Amino acid sequence: MPPAKKRTRTYDSAKIRTAVLAQFGTVREAVRTLTPEQLARPTRLGDWTVHELAAHIAMVLGTVHRYLSVPEPAQHEVPLMDWPFATVTAAAQVDEDTRALAESAGTELDELFARTLTGIEQSLPAAPDERLVPSRFGAMTLGDFLVTRTVELTVHTDDLNDAVPGLDVPYDRQALAACARLLADALALKAPGASTEVRIPPYAVVQCVEGPRHTRGTPPNVVETDPLTWVRLATGRTDWASALDAAKVSASGERADLSGLLPIMG
Numbered sequence: 357m358p359p360a361k362k363r364t365r366t367y368d369s370a371k372i373r374t375a376v377l378a379q380f381g382t383v384r385e386a387v388r389t390l391t392p393e394q395l396a397r398p399t400r401l402g403d404w405t406v407h408e409l410a411a412h413i414a415m416v417l418g419t420v421h422r423y424l425s426v427p428e429p430a431q432h433e434v435p436l437m438d439w440p441f442a443t444v445t446a447a448a449q450v451d452e453d454t455r456a457l458a459e460s461a462g463t464e465l466d467e468l469f470a471r472t473l474t475g476i477e478q479s480l481p482a483a484p485d486e487r488l489v490p491s492r493f494g495a496m497t498l499g500d501f502l503v504t505r506t507v508e509l510t511v512h513t514d515d516l517n518d519a520v521p522g523l524d525v526p527y528d529r530q531a532l533a534a535c536a537r538l539l540a541d542a543l544a545l546k547a548p549g550a551s552t553e554v555r556i557p558p559y560a561v562v563q564c565v566e567g568p569r570h571t572r573g574t575p576p577n578v579v580e581t582d583p584l585t586w587v588r589l590a591t592g593r594t595d596w597a598s599a600l601d602a603a604k605v606s607a608s609g610e611r612a613d614l615s616g617l618l619p620i621m622g
Contacts, residue, residue, distance in 0.1 A: 364437070365541055367534055369485050372502050375530035377476070379509040380417050383410075383516065384469040386525040395465075399519040400593065404454070406519050409512060410465050411458035412450075414472045416508040420501070421475030423489035433494030439504050440542040442493040444622030449492070506534040507621075511591050514584065518593075527584070533559040536583040539590040542620045552577040552611045556586045565611050577609030592619035 387410045395407040404412070434442070461468040485499030496504075510532050513525050540560040551567025553575040554560075565577070581589070585604040588594040596615035599605040607613065 365537060367499070367503050369499055369502075371530045372499070372506060372534060373480065375528045375534065376417065376420075376502055376505045376509065377473075379506070379513065379528040379531045380413070380469075380473065382525055382528065383413055383509070383513055384466070384473070386516065386523055387413075387469065388466050390520065390523075392463075394520050397519050399515055401515060402451075406516065407465070408454055408458040409515055409519065411461050411468065412454040413509065413512050413516070414461075414465075414468045415454060415457050416505060416512065417476060418472040419491075420489075420498075420505065421472070421479045423491070423501070424479040424483050424487070424498070426490060429488045429490050429495035431495060432488055432497065434491060434496045434500075436496070436500040436503060436538070437541060437545055439491075439493065439496070439500070440507075440539065440621050441546075446492045447622065503534055503538060506531040507538055510535040511587060511593075514587065514593065532583050532587075536560050536586055539587060539620055543590070543614075543617060546620060547617050552579065552609065552614075554614070555580040556583055559583055565617075567611050575609075577611040579605065579607045579612050579614060581605040589614075589618050590620040592622070 390406065390410075395405065395410070397406045399406060399409050401409060457468075483498055485497060485502075487498045488495045489498050489501050491501055491504075510527060513527060517523055517525055536556050536559045540554060540556055540562045543554060544562040544564040547564045547566070549566035550563040552563065552565040554562050554564060555578065557580070568576075581599065581604060585594070585599055589596065589599060589605075594604075596605070596613070596618055600607065
């Protein structure tokens, strides 16, 4: 008997919309407090400074309003689960666009954030989730695109906290949950199977990796980690060996080594 097809995860639209705006607002408040010296600090994102990272976060949300301001594409092209694997293909263009936006914003970062928030508050409430938007990778539904914004905002909030010690920007619970779930589902898609159970409490549990199928009792291969460590592993902010050494990940069983499958996003 063939294994049951895994059901595609759904996301609560109202919670996702609220989470996106909440996380953006929290980052905006933190960016307001940054000094010129802090804005000039390096980040773990190549040679981006904190100033460029902040501009990128504004760009991440600004795309929603910009995409809703153009004609709707004729055809749906990109399912949600294709997005994590496509992001690496746009790295060069994202870098170029971010640098241009950071330069144009200059010292007026809060004005950029305010303008971004005004735009999305004008265009988002009336737009249905089924509305197609022209993402960098092809047309997606607005609902799916907003889920990808939880990933972008959560990951880059973590980048900001890493770059500015003591800033400690909080993570919206719903944004972190959606981010962790999407990246966990991407792992299951990348390594289909049911021999290994990956647990990210309290947000996600997925089965993956080819091998003997687990049916009942404690699985023979188990990986468990916290949501932020999982996000860092899935996006290359930390590596498997470092997370194990720091006791941020527990892994038991001969198929519990995920080092060859990470990161998910480039």
